[in-house]
Amino acid sequence: MIRTEGLCKVFLGNGKAGKEVRAVDGLNLEVQQGEVFGFLGPNGAGKTTTVRMLTCLIGPSAGRAWVNDLEVGKADLAIQAQVGILTESPGLYDRLSARYNLEFFAAMYGVKDVKGQVEKYLRLLDLWDRRDSEAGTFSKGMKQKLAIARALLHEPPVVFLDEPTAALDPEAAKTVRDFIETLRGQGRTIFLCTHNLDEAERLCERIGVFRQRLIAVDTPDALRRQLFGRQTVVHLAAPAATGEIESLATSVRALPFVQRVELLAPADAQGGGRLVIALDDPALRNPAIVQALVNQGAQIQFVNEMKHSLEDVYLSLMNNGAESTPGGAQ
Amino acid sequence: MRQFRALVGREWADMLRNRLVFYVVIFVPVLMVALPIIMLFVSGRVPINPQDLQEMERTLSSPIFAGMNTVEAMQAVMASNMMVLFLMMPLMVPVTIAAYSIVGEKVTHSLEPLLATPITTTRLLLAKGLAAAVPGIGMTWLCYGVFLIAARFLSASERVFAVFVDPMWLVAMFILAPLLTVAAVMVGIIVSSRVSDPRAAEQLGSLIILPLMVLFIGMVAGFIQFNSGTFVFAAIGAALGDVVLTYLGVKLFQRETILTRWK
Ligand SMILES: Nc1ncnc2c1ncn2[C@@H]1O[C@H](COP(=O)(O)OP(=O)(O)OP(=O)(O)O)[C@@H](O)[C@H]1O
Ligand SMILES: [Mg+2]
Numbered sequence: 001m002i003r004t005e006g007l008c009k010v011f012l013g014n015g016k017a018g019k020e021v022r023a024v025d026g027l028n029l030e031v032q033q034g035e036v037f038g039f040l041g042p043n044g045a046g047k048t049t050t051v052r053m054l055t056c057l058i059g060p061s062a063g064r065a066w067v068n069d070l071e072v073g074k075a076d077l078a079i080q081a082q083v084g085i086l087t088e089s090p091g092l093y094d095r096l097s098a099r100y101n102l103e104f105f106a107a108m109y110g111v112k113d114v115k116g117q118v119e120k121y122l123r124l125l126d127l128w129d130r131r132d133s134e135a136g137t138f139s140k141g142m143k144q145k146l147a148i149a150r151a152l153l154h155e156p157p158v159v160f161l162d163e164p165t166a167a168l169d170p171e172a173a174k175t176v177r178d179f180i181e182t183l184r185g186q187g188r189t190i191f192l193c194t195h196n197l198d199e200a201e202r203l204c205e206r207i208g209v210f211r212q213r214l215i216a217v218d219t220p221d222a223l224r225r226q227l228f229g230r231q232t233v234v235h236l237a238a239p240a241a242t243g244e245i246e247s248l249a250t251s252v253r254a255l256p257f258v259q260r261v262e263l264l265a266p267a268d269a270q271g272g273g274r275l276v277i278a279l280d281d282p283a284l285r286n287p288a289i290v291q292a293l294v295n296q297g298a299q300i301q302f303v304n305e306m307k308h309s310l311e312d313v314y315l316s317l318m319n320n321g322a323e324s325t326p327g328g329a330q
Numbered sequence: 331m332r333q334f335r336a337l338v339g340r341e342w343a344d345m346l347r348n349r350l351v352f353y354v355v356i357f358v359p360v361l362m363v364a365l366p367i368i369m370l371f372v373s374g375r376v377p378i379n380p381q382d383l384q385e386m387e388r389t390l391s392s393p394i395f396a397g398m399n400t401v402e403a404m405q406a407v408m409a410s411n412m413m414v415l416f417l418m419m420p421l422m423v424p425v426t427i428a429a430y431s432i433v434g435e436k437v438t439h440s441l442e443p444l445l446a447t448p449i450t451t452t453r454l455l456l457a458k459g460l461a462a463a464v465p466g467i468g469m470t471w472l473c474y475g476v477f478l479i480a481a482r483f484l485s486a487s488e489r490v491f492a493v494f495v496d497p498m499w500l501v502a503m504f505i506l507a508p509l510l511t512v513a514a515v516m517v518g519i520i521v522s523s524r525v526s527d528p529r530a531a532e533q534l535g536s537l538i539i540l541p542l543m544v545l546f547i548g549m550v551a552g553f554i555q556f557n558s559g560t561f562v563f564a565a566i567g568a569a570l571g572d573v574v575l576t577y578l579g580v581k582l583f584q585r586e587t588i589l590t591r592w593k
Contacts, residue, residue, distance in 0.1 A: 011590070055446050058586045080448040087446070091439035093340070095347040100340075107336035108447040150443065 001189060002031040002054060002158065006063035009049050023049040025212050026063065033157075036190040038204030040197070040314065045211040047193040048088050051160045054191070055085050067158055081109065084151035086161045090143040094136030098127055098146050101135050102153060109154035121149035125179065141172030148179065158189045165196060177203065197310040207310075209317045216317055223313050229259065231306035232282045232289065237299035238272035245273045248298050252277060255292060257285050272299070276306060333449055334457050341431055341461035348434075354426040355465050359419055363473040366412030367480045373408040374401060374486050395493070402486045406493040413477065413494070417502060419470045420511040422536070427462035428518025429531035436526055436588065445585050455583050459515045466511045474503050498558040506561050509568035516575035523582045 007027040010020055023046040031037040041047050052058045054065055056076035065072040067079045092101050099118060106114040122128045125145040130138070135146060144164065151159060164180065165173035173196075180203055183190060194200050200207050201220050208217040216223060239245050245263065252275060253261045260278040267274060279285050282305060293300060345351050395403050435441040444454070478494060485491040518535050525531040 052589075057442065057445055057589055077448040077450065080446060083446075085443065085446045087439065087442045089439040089442075091441070091443050093344060093440055094438060095344055096340070100343065104336055104340045105443070105447065108333050108444070108449065110332065110448075147443070 001033045001069065002029065002037075002065070002067055002191060004029045004054075004063065004065040007050070007053060007060050007065050008062040009046070009053060009058070010061040022212065024053070024060075027210075027214055029208060029214060029217070031189060031191060031206075033189050034187045035206065036184050036192060036204045038200035038207040039191060039193045039210055040195065040200050040207055041193075041210040042195060042318065047210065048162055050210075051085065051162050051191070051193060055083055055160055056080055081154070082156055082158060084154065084156035084159045086144075086147055086151045086159075086164055088162045090147035092135040092138075092143055092146060092150075095134060097132045098122065098135050098138070099131040101146060102149055105150045106153045111154050117153050117155075121152060125149050126175075139172075141168050141175065144168060144172070144176060145179070148176065152183075156188070158191070159183065160191045160193075162193045163195070164192070165194070165199060173199075197314055201310045209314060211318065215320075220310055220313070223317075224308050224310075227313055227316050228306075228308050229278045230280065230282050232277045232279065232286055233264075233302075233304050233306050234275040234277065234289070234293065234298075234300060235267060235302040235304075236272045236275065236293075237270070237301050238266075239299075244297075245275075248293060248296055249275055251292060251296055252289060255285075255289065257281075258289070271301060333447075334453065337449075337454065337457035338461045338464075341427075341458065342465075344434075345427060345430075345461075345465075348430060351426055351430050355423050355469065358422060359469040359473050362415045362419060363476050365415060366409045366477055367484070369412045370405060370409040370481060370484045373405045374484060398487075398489055402490050405486050406490045409481070410493055410499075413474075413499065416470055416473050416477070417507060417510065419473065420466045420507040421514045422466075423469055424462040424466035424511050424514040425518045425521075425535035426532055427465060428458065428515050429522055429535050430528045431458050431462060432519060432522035432588070433525060433528040433531045436522075437528065442589060445589060451583065451585050452580070455519065455580065459512075459519065462515045462518060463508075463511045466514065467508055470507045470511075471503065474499075496558075498561055501558055501561045501565065506565045506568060509565055509572055512572045513568055513575050516572070516579040519579045520575065520582055523584075523588050 004027050007024060007029075008022070009024040010022050012020060025046075027050065039047055039050070049058070053060050053072065054067060056072055056079050059073060068082055070079045070082070072079065093104070096104070099122065102118040102121065103114055106117055111117050119128070122131050125148065127142060127145060127149070130142070135143065138146065148161075148164065151161070161180065165176050168176060177199060180190070180192070184203070190203075192200070192204060204220070206217060206219050207223065209215040209223075216226070218226065236245060236248070249261050249263055252258055258277055258279050262276040262278075264274040264276055266272055277289060279289075286303060290300065290303060345355065395406055398406065432441075435444065481491055481494050485494075514535075518531070521531045521535045525534060
């Protein structure tokens with residue numbers, strides 16, 4: 001469980017320049033136990049800074065934070081014993097073997113069965129065969145997997161993953177993502193920083209869109225609904241007469257429960273056009289809409305729900321929240 | 331305790347695989363023990379120029395050389411001048427190791443996951459310091475030991491050998507050397523917390539220990555008379571230096587600074 005209250009981090013400028021950078025500004029957040037929480041934000045949003053504060057690597061400038069009911073700044077060692085962190089860069093000891101790297105960290109975390117845990121994670125992440133190779137000889141993907149293993153050795157109930165798939169090729173990224181998926185359902189709280197939207201959508205139960213401040217938090221579906229409402233799309237066959245689709249749109253617009261109707265070009269050559277209808281409760285209202293359209297002589301090909309991509313949601317949130325520019329002097 | 335052992339062990343495992351560090355830790359001491367042994371060997375066999383002897387008169391007036399013939403005196407003086415080199419080891423070896431152990435971790439970004447483990451900064455600093463200090467002192471003593479074994483065979487007489495185990499050298503090796511090591515470790519740590527390239531750290535560190543080296547070169551050149559008093563005095567100076575440097579080192583080694591100022 002993670003909770004923050006007005007968490008802030010201000011970096012003082014280096015020396016004379018004296019420019020302050022307000023990296024995190026009044027973050028209020030609550031992540032439930034066992035939840036996979038996506039922390040989404042552009043470069044320089046302050047994601048890494050937030051993770052560093054929550055893992056007691058740097059101190060907050062203001063505000064408070066708790067990890068598993070332990071307060072940051074008061075019980076740092078206890079917090080650090082309970083969290084695992086995948087740092088932005090893997091930071092392995094390149095001259096030492098994969099196994100040595102893990103055994104060292106197992107000892108640092110006070111793991112009882114060092115050999116057993118190290119073997120377990122090396123096997124889980126498919127690195128067992130390369131256990132005695134120097135970590136420096138690993139590919140980026142393998143390094144990342146080794147760093148993930150390092151974060152999990154002590155079976156922490158809370159795991160912070162800072163951009164686990166950034167800089168990986170699609171295949172390596174998929175392996176890592178699949179592995180993270182297996183971590184869900186083990187009851188661990190996972191705090192996942194990313195700017196990969198598909199990843200956030202696939203892995204996270206809730207998403208916080210963040211840029212210096214928290215812009216929105218909710219499930220991906222709820223965020224979509226919040227921004228775009230629910231929309232039904234009706235695909236119509238090519239009309240017999242011009243203007244027919246416009247008149248169909250007008251008649252739908254006249255229905256009392258319809259909020260908005262938009263006309264879109266057809267999805268393919270066989271279609272005539274699409275009506276995008278915004279409304280509250282599609283399950284209840286769609287039959288009436290279809291009925292009305294058919295009565296008007298519409299040739300309906302498909303009816304489905306409009307799915308906005310998370311990208312649309314994200315971009316829309318970013319544009320709305322654009323007044324807060326990170327890194328700007330404040 | 332387990333963390334401590336793991337930290338020191340990892341430090342050494344890494345050191346053994348780092349060619350540059352290994353070179354300083356092994357090669358330099360070998361050179362430094364070879365020089366006095368060669369001196370001992372040569373000065374026992376080469377005929378002495380009377381002019382040189384005259385120059386050394388002041389040195390020879392020291393009571394530890396009393397009652398020696400010229401060959402004995404020559405051997406004793408030349409070799410013990412070179413023995414001063416042993417005191418450079420507790421400076422050079424730890425500075426190098428400490429510089430690489432902190433800046434090296436900054437460069438590879440391995441410091442962040444390390445600092446994320448449940449360990450206090452003081453302990454981490456202590457472990458890193460110990461990992462740098464032990465090879466420094468160890469090599470110094472090892473060299474002294476090897477030199478004494480060689481001296482057993484090469485000394486012209488019992489009297490000459492006695493010079494090498496004079497209380498003055500015992501003070502130098504067992505009191506001054508460890509104190510110098512602490513100073514060197516702290517210099518390495520202070521430099522590392524401010525610099526982001528291991529070579530720069532090493533060079534800067536060497537620069538800081540330069541005054542100490544000048545002091546020793548002065549001794550070798552005969553400007554400074556050395557006796558038990560000199561070394562006791564030096565030890566007191568080193569101890570004071572240790573206190574100041576340790577205070578500075580602990581103050582400067584702050585996780586937030588070293589973590590966020592590494593670019
Ligand atoms: N040590 C520091 N000193 C000064 N400013 C800093 C420091 N660390 C981070 N910042 C600034 O704080 C802001 C947030 O940085 P942070 O690394 O947390 O972003 P991020 O969300 O992790 O970005 P990315 O996606 O690029 O990793 C940036 O403007 C950055 O320049
Ligand atoms: Mg980041």
